[in-house]
Amino acid sequence: MIADPFEEFAAALPGYTALIGLDLGDKTIGVAVSDRMGTVATPLETVRRKKFTTDAARLLEIIADRDIGGIVLGLPRNMDGSEGPRCQSTRAFARNLTRLTELPIGFWDERLSTVAAEKALLEADTTRKRRAEVIDHVAASYILQGALDRLRLL
Secondary structure (H helix, E strand, O other): OEOOOHHHHHHHOOOOOEEEEEEEOOOEEEEEEEOOOOOOEEEEEEEEOOOHHHHHHHHHHHHHHOOEEEEEEEEOOOOOOOOOHHHHHHHHHHHHHHOOOOOOEEEEEOOOHHHHHHHHHHHOOOOHHHHHHHHHHHHHHHHHHHHHHHHHHO
16 A cells, blocks of 8 residues: 555554665665664665566565564655656556555655765765665665654654
């Protein structure tokens, strides 16, 4: 079930379950998860994209293993707030995912999440090689944390 706007997503969530946050890219999917209380997002892994069925199988495995109650997808809006081809691709991914899971799927504006993740990794004096390995799932945690913070206000 795709719940858009975000308030619909919040209303569809079961209580006290973890959420998964996804940063969809062309080559990778950054994955982050929350605690059951919905207070903190933690980077988990980066999934190398192959084809939808393979990618979805890995995501559903994580969802089952961690008893996830909802999915937050980063929506890559343009800086002016408009939606371009990357948003369309993300929405298509969500539609395909609804065929495989009954979990509510919500979108979170991901503008500048990768920039924030890169800045945090630079401040932590992370090597260039290590930054390349972790940037996607760190960006996913920024996306998920933004959504968690908003959920606390609703």
